[in-house]
Every structure is written in structure tokens, then in C-alpha cells.
Amino acid sequence: MSRTFLGMPGAAPRSGDEGFPERAARALRDSQLRFNLRKATRTIRARRAGVVAELPDWAELRRAGKEIKDHTLRHLDTYLIQLEEAVTKAGGHVHWAADAAEANRIVAGIVKATGETEVVKVKSMATQEIGLNEALLAEGVTAYETDLAELIVQLGDDWPSHILVPAIHRNRSEIREIFTRRMAEWGRPAPEDLPDDPPALAEAARLHLRERFLSTKVAISGANFAVAETGTLVVLESEGNGRMCLTLPETLITVLGIEKLVPTWRDLEVFLQLLPRSSTGERMNPYTSTWTGATEGQEFHLVLLDNGRTGVLADEVGRQALRCIRCSACLNVCPVYERVGGHAYGSVYPGPIGAILTPQLRGMGSELDRSLPYASSLCGACYEVCPVAIDIPSVLVELRAKGRHHLAERTGMAAAGWVLERSGRLARMQRLGGRLRKLAPGRLPGPLGGWTDTRDLPPIPEESFRDWWNRTDGGRR
Amino acid sequence: MSSRERILARVRAAVAGAPDPEIPRGYRGPGALPADGVVDLFAERVRDYRAVVRVLPESEAAEQVARSLAERRAGRVVVPGGFPRALLTAPDVQWVTDDPPLTAAALDAVDGVVTTCAVAVAETGTIVLDAGPGQGRRALTLVPDYHLCLVRAGQIAPGVPDALARLDPVRPQTWISGPSATSDIELNRVEGVHGPRTLEVLILT
Ligand code: SF4
Numbered sequence: 237m238s239r240t241f242l243g244m245p246g247a248a249p250r251s252g253d254e255g256f257p258e259r260a261a262r263a264l265r266d267s268q269l270r271f272n273l274r275k276a277t278r279t280i281r282a283r284r285a286g287v288v289a290e291l292p293d294w295a296e297l298r299r300a301g302k303e304i305k306d307h308t309l310r311h312l313d314t315y316l317i318q319l320e321e322a323v324t325k326a327g328g329h330v331h332w333a334a335d336a337a338e339a340n341r342i343v344a345g346i347v348k349a350t351g352e353t354e355v356v357k358v359k360s361m362a363t364q365e366i367g368l369n370e371a372l373l374a375e376g377v378t379a380y381e382t383d384l385a386e387l388i389v390q391l392g393d394d395w396p397s398h399i400l401v402p403a404i405h406r407n408r409s410e411i412r413e414i415f416t417r418r419m420a421e422w423g424r425p426a427p428e429d430l431p432d433d434p435p436a437l438a439e440a441a442r443l444h445l446r447e448r449f450l451s452t453k454v455a456i457s458g459a460n461f462a463v464a465e466t467g468t469l470v471v472l473e474s475e476g477n478g479r480m481c482l483t484l485p486e487t488l489i490t491v492l493g494i495e496k497l498v499p500t501w502r503d504l505e506v507f508l509q510l511l512p513r514s515s516t517g518e519r520m521n522p523y524t525s526t527w528t529g530a531t532e533g534q535e536f537h538l539v540l541l542d543n544g545r546t547g548v549l550a551d552e553v554g555r556q557a558l559r560c561i562r563c564s565a566c567l568n569v570c571p572v573y574e575r576v577g578g579h580a581y582g583s584v585y586p587g588p589i590g591a592i593l594t595p596q597l598r599g600m601g602s603e604l605d606r607s608l609p610y611a612s613s614l615c616g617a618c619y620e621v622c623p624v625a626i627d628i629p630s631v632l633v634e635l636r637a638k639g640r641h642h643l644a645e646r647t648g649m650a651a652a653g654w655v656l657e658r659s660g661r662l663a664r665m666q667r668l669g670g671r672l673r674k675l676a677p678g679r680l681p682g683p684l685g686g687w688t689d690t691r692d693l694p695p696i697p698e699e700s701f702r703d704w705w706n707r708t709d710g711g712r713r
Numbered sequence: 714m715s716s717r718e719r720i721l722a723r724v725r726a727a728v729a730g731a732p733d734p735e736i737p738r739g740y741r742g743p744g745a746l747p748a749d750g751v752v753d754l755f756a757e758r759v760r761d762y763r764a765v766v767r768v769l770p771e772s773e774a775a776e777q778v779a780r781s782l783a784e785r786r787a788g789r790v791v792v793p794g795g796f797p798r799a800l801l802t803a804p805d806v807q808w809v810t811d812d813p814p815l816t817a818a819a820l821d822a823v824d825g826v827v828t829t830c831a832v833a834v835a836e837t838g839t840i841v842l843d844a845g846p847g848q849g850r851r852a853l854t855l856v857p858d859y860h861l862c863l864v865r866a867g868q869i870a871p872g873v874p875d876a877l878a879r880l881d882p883v884r885p886q887t888w889i890s891g892p893s894a895t896s897d898i899e900l901n902r903v904e905g906v907h908g909p910r911t912l913e914v915l916i917l918t
Contacts, residue, residue, distance in 0.1 A: 276900045296740035303734045310733050313724045326883070332717040384906060385897035401897060408898055434898040438906050445907065450817040450856075466882040476855065476893035476908025483851045484817055494720065501882040505874035506740070508888075516896070519758065520837035523908060524888035525851070531885045532850050542716075546723035552731070
């Protein structure tokens with residue numbers, strides 16, 4: 237079987253030969269990244285807690301969400317066929333893609349048949365997973381990302397680091413710099429003397445993208461849910477770029493992972509409550525669009541994507557990862573993620589969910605994928621917040637047992653503990669009068685190497701992670 | 714074997730013998746939330762999104778539409794088919810209809826759009842448009858920078874389950890909860906990226 241492609245960029249520092257510890261080491265050196273991540277994850281965490289506490293029936297919604305997904309997966313063949321029938325009846329075209337290459341071929345074929353060479357895209361993890369933009373480029377088609385964060389990432393030749401806030405690793409002055417330098421190459425240039433306050437930057441993005449929205453004839457999206465009984469697709473978003481892509485172009489292509497189905501329209505009453513509250517910590521996201529088949533004169537194509545999912549489905553313990561609704565709540569509570577960010581996980585799926593989904597989708601062939609199940613302290617916070625009750629720690633333990641490998645055990649086993657310890661030390665060093673620069677080594681040794689630069693600091697006492705976490709407020713005290 | 718057959722066969726092999734759980738629906742389903750107080754709750758929740766909200770008797774609707782558009786200095790305003798003509802009394806406004814359909818560029822050149830809605834949700838402060846009378850196709854409430862939306866008190870459902878039960882899944886829907894927003898830059902919320910930057914909701918009692 238060919239290796240499942242998961243949107244791993246080819247650049248050397250991100251190759252699969254490098255394990256999680258090495259990637260984490262690089263991320264930890266980046267104090268801007270750590271500052272942004274901490275601010276962002278803490279903010280979203282607090283917001284989520286507030287709106288979740290508002291609903292007296294959260295536990296019941298979570299239980300229903302879990303079981304609806306398990307039920308759907310149990311009968312996925314039936315529901316896929318039902319969805320196909322409903323979409324076709326409503327005038328849409330349904331395509332099936334076994335892997336990334338086939339999905340890319342199908343999408344490129346549809347775009348080329350329209351004669352267009354430009355498409356607009358709304359943020360979609362499935363299309364990132366299959367490396368669609370790169371595949372389209374090879375066919376002479378330019379894909380324009382339209383989420384503000386994705387735009388920042390794309391203009392900066394960069395890689396997303398968070399499911400929900402992909403440019404979380406960039407601060408405002410970096411964003412201004414990227415806009416000023418690169419917007420002109422891609423379309424309408426940034427205004428002269430662009431200030432670096434967020435409203436001005438958002439306005440620059442609005443103007444840059446507006447002409448493109450009004451003129452582009454083909455759009456590509458993912459979807460959050462697909463209702464089998466009615467053939468209805470559902471997209472939740474904030475900015476309105478999703479609506480622009482779904483509404484204005486003449487042709488719409490939606491790439492949908494086969495695990496995104498729900499049986500009935502009614503089931504949305506569970507997920508439209510679970511997802512926004514878990515994700516952005518809002519009672520409801522600004523915009524949700526639903527459509528069924530060819531809508532308002534548009535041509536509609538639905539590409540159903542496997543790309544390793546049926547393999548995950550075959551694993552009794554691991555299959556629960558397919559319940560994931562990509563809310564990113566598990567990222568925001570993860571003490572390891574908060575310190576190293578998304579890039580260390582080496583795929584489009586970062587954080588705790590990435591640590592269980594990536595190795596399962598891709599197989600445990602590379603050093604990175606074998607080390608990912610160790611990128612956790614098994615503290616269980618991810619399981620507690622997960623709106624569909626994915627028991628991430630149990631899957632991690634199972635994957636560790638499966639992927640037993642001497643190098644992974646030697647360096648990987650300690651990866652999470654090392655990350656936590658290292659960042660705790662960094663924080664303390666920073667408090668010791670900002671001598672970080674002088675103290676931090678120019679070349680980072682391996683995770684189990686000696687830390688001569690921190691020798692004079694008090695050692696971390698032996699205690700459980702939970703105790704340590706509570707006592708130190710996650711290493712911040 | 715086609716990819717369709719291959720994927721379906723893999724699914725069947727993967728789930729053979731897997732448990733088949735019952736779906737417990739112990740949460741507050743349709744009809745479980747109290748219907749009284751929805752107007753106040755809805756108004757409060759929409760305000761939380763930093764939208765403009767006014768509650769007024771239905772008899773004053775025409776007057777308020779005129780006042781709101783004047784305040785906004787909106788001179789050219791899109792009116793979808795089926796919008797109640799009696800409410801279009803504003804003296805200095807040029808009403809733009811979507812028949813024949815306006816181009817995207819033409820929509821981009823108007824000052825705003827006025828619509829009704831299909832359903833609203835009190836608990837989440839959401840209005841739902843389903844392209845029914847007075848709402849128009851989806852682009853009408855997307856491209857203009859200002860959206861004035863009229864919600865009758867009777868259209869406000871207490872919670873999300875109640876709203877879904879009232880809606881027809883086959884109609885294209887847009888659920889709107891406040892003006893478009895982004896938090897992509899250092900997590901600062903900025904209102905208005907690509908959708909209307911100002912949302913004004915008139916609740917008619
Ligand atoms: S695993 Fe759960 S918490 Fe994490 S992104 Fe998926 S649904 Fe959200």
C-alpha cells in the first residue's frame with residue numbers, strides 16, 4: 237500500500253525523518269511563538285469554559301455527539317450511499333477518491349473542464365491534507381486561500397500551526413510586513429503606510445480579496461458536516477469568505493472526508509451546539525451555510541475522500557479518532573501543544589488529535605510518526621474537553637504499544653516530559669533577568685542530552701504531571 | 714474495481730462486528746426550552762455580538778426602517794422579492810430589486826440590503842435566512858456592507874433544536890450570528906471582514 241499523503245511539505249527541516257523532539261526543540265527556541273500560543277490558548281480556553289458552562293445539558297449533548305458519530309461510522313457504507321443518492325437527486329455530482337492523488341486528479345479535472353486557471357478556496361483541512369494547492373499548481377491552476385489566517389500563511393510561504401487560528405505563530409508586525417511585501421505579487425497591493433493594528437490589517441485583506449471573490453468562477457471548499465438523509469452540506473465559519481466561495485462562483489467543488497457524515501438533519505441540533513462552543517468559544521459562529529446539491533444555478537461537485545480513513549476505521553480502539561469534528565479544543569488545553577505549537581507535529585493535524593490521527597492515517601513508517609504518540613504526558617485534559625469524547629490518552633497508549641521502536645523509545649518516550657521541563661526552565665531563565673540569549677545554547681542538543689546551561693538552576697522535583705501542573709499553573713509560576 | 718466499490722468494501726470490512734450504539738438524546742430537544750422571554754433573550758444575545766438591536770411594535774416598523782437607513786446614509790438599498798412593500802416608505806432611498814439578478818459588481822456598489830428572515834434562535838442570538846420571501850438569494854446579504862434584518866417575535870425559537878425543526882433542509886440557508894468577524898490577528902476580534910460589517914436587527918413585537 238502506498239503511504240498516505242498528509243500534506244507534509246517537502247522542505248528538509250520538516251521531513252518525516254525528523255522526530256517530534258527535534259521539531260519541538262526548534263519551536264521552543266521561538267519565544268514569539270510561545271508567547272502567541274500561550275496567549276491564544278489561554279484566551280480560547282477561558283471563552284470555551286464560559287459558554288460550555290452556560291448549557292445545563294452539555295454532558296448529554298456530548299454523549300449524543302459521540303454516539304451519533306459512532307452509529308454513523310458503524311453504518312458508514314449505508315450513509316455514504318444515501319448521501320450520494322440525495323446529492324445526485326438534487327443535481328450535484330458525486331466523486332469517490334481512494335487516496336490523495338485520486339482526489340487531486342478529480343479536482344484538477346473538474347477545474348480544467350471549466351477552462352479556468354484560478355480558483356478561490358475556503359479553509360479546509362481535507363484539501364490541505366491531500367496537498368491540493370500544490371497539485372493544482374502543477375496543472376497550471378492557482379489556488380487562492382481566502383481565510384485571513386490562511387492568506388497570511390500563504391503569502392508568507394508558511395505552514396499553518398493551529399486548526400482554528402492557523403497563523404497563531406505570527407504577530408501583527410510580521411503580518412504587516414508579509415502583506416506589504418507580498419500582496420502585490422498576488423493581486424491588489426497592500427495600501428501604502430499600512431499600520432499594524434488588526435482592523436487595518438483586516439481591511440487590507442478585505443480589499444485584497446474582494447475583487448477576486450467577485451470575479452473568480454470556481455471555488456473549492458471542505459465541509460464540517462454532510463447530512464446523509466437530505467444530501468445537505470454544512471460549513472461553519474467566521475469571516476464570510478466561506479459564504480463568498482460557496483455563493484458567488486459558478487462551480488463549487490467540495491472535498492469531504494468520509495467521516496464527516498451525520499445521518500439526519502435533526503442530528504445537527506447536537507453538533508451546531510457542540511462545535512462553535514468548543515471551537516471558538518462562541519454561542520454560535522458568525523456564519524453557517526447549508527446547501528443541498530446544485531444551488532441557485534451553481535454547478536456542484538462533491539468529492540468523497542478516503543485517504544487512509546478506512547484503515548483507521550478498522551482499528552477497534554483507534555477508530556474513535558474519526559469522530560473528531562476538528563474543533564481544536566484539545567489543542568488549546570494541551571500543555572505540550574501550548575509550548576511547541578503546531579509545526580512540531582509535522583502534518584496538517586496538530587496537537588493531541590494530530591498525535592493520534594496522523595500516525596494512524598499515515599502508518600508508523602517514519603521516525604516522526606513513531607514519535608508522535610509520545611508527544612503527550614497523558615494528562616487527560618484533551619479527553620475532558622473533547623465534545624465527542626475521544627479518549628485520546630487511550631489511543632496514544634495503544635499506538636505506543638503498536639509502534640514499538642528502539643529509537644522512538646529512547647528519544648521519543650521522554651519527548652513530552654522533556655518539552656514541559658525545558659519550557660519550565662526557559663520561563664525561569666527569562667525571569668532571571670532576561671539572560672535567555674546568553675544562556676540558550678546556539679545548537680540544541682538532543683532531548684536527553686546534558687543541559688549544562690541550566691545546571692545551576694534547581695532541578696524539577698519528582699512529582700506527577702498533574703501535581704506539577706496545578707502547583708505551577710502549567711509552568712508559569 | 715472502482716474507487717467507490719473499493720471504499721465501500723473497505724468500510725464494510727472495517728466495521729464488521731463493531732458495536733452498534735443507541736443514540737441517547739437526553740439533552741434539551743425541540744420543545745424543551747421555555748418559549749417565554751425569548752424576545753429579551755434574543756435581543757441580549759444579538760447585542761453580545763456587537764450588532765445593533767432595536768425592539769419595537771410592528772406598527773412602527775416602516776418608520777424605523779426609514780430612520781435606520783437615514784442614519785446609515787444608505788441611498789441605494791437592495792430589496793429582495795417578497796419583502797413587504799408597505800415597509801418601504803423611506804423618502805430618499807432608491808430601492809434596488811434583484812430582478813433580473815444583480816451582478817456581483819452591482820451588489821458591491823449598493824449601500825445596504827434590507828430583509829426579513831425565516832427563523833431566529835434566542836439562546837444563540839442567531840437569525841436564519843432560507844431564501845424565502847423577503848430574503849432573496851444568498852449573495853444579497855453577503856456582498857453589501859450593511860444588512861438590516863427584520864425579525865417578527867413569533868419567528869424566534871428558544872433554542873437550536875427548535876429552530877432546526879422549523880426549517881426545510883433542502884432550502885439553502887445562512888445562519889447569521891452577528892457581523893462577520895475574525896480573530897486571526899493575535900486573537901483580537903475585528904468585526905467585518907468579508908460579510909456585512911454592520912448588522913442591524915429590528916425585532917417586531
Ligand atoms: S479530538 Fe475532540 S477536542 Fe480535539 S479537535 Fe477533535 S473533536 Fe475537538
